[in-house]
Amino acid sequence: MNENNLLYRLFINVCVSVTIGLLAVLLEYTAMGAEVINTKILWYIIATGAVVGLVFEVLFVDVFPLSGNHLRRNIIWRNRFISAVINAVIVSVLGKFMLGTGQSLIFLMLLSVVLCIAAVAIGGIISDIRYRHSVSEMNRRLEQFNSLSGNHDTRDGE
Secondary structure, three states: OOOOHHHHHHHHHHHHHHHHHHHHHHHHHHOOOOOOHHHHHHHHHHHHHHHHHHHHHHHHHHHHOOOOOOOOHHHHHHHHHHHHHHHHHHHHHHHHHHHHOOOOOHHHHHHHHHHHHHHHHHHHHHHHHHHHHHHHHHHHHHHHHHHHHOOOHHHHHH
């Protein structure tokens, strides 16, 4: 499957959102010292992941595009950070409803924002490294091709 497939993008968005939600809830429970996790909260996390995935797809495909050949790299980075913060706020607010009134919304929001921004930064750094490597490999192959075609071109002498 490729990234042009809507169901694939939704699936990836939901999986990432659910994973971040699970990490946030586990860290919150660890900080609270709780030893038992309510299974209803796990279902809320899955529902939250679906909501965040849909919001991500609806808002960030048209309003803040996160990729495309027509966008400059700094615009893509800015849009990814905006989407990470918006998704973190959505996850925090929904997480507050899941965990109840005794939990701190500020703690959840800070944790979600930090995790989302870290994910964007790490993903962007890996993407830049792969991009630079592919450009250098393409240049190496072009130089190799030019040296081969320059030495064996018989039509220049005719």
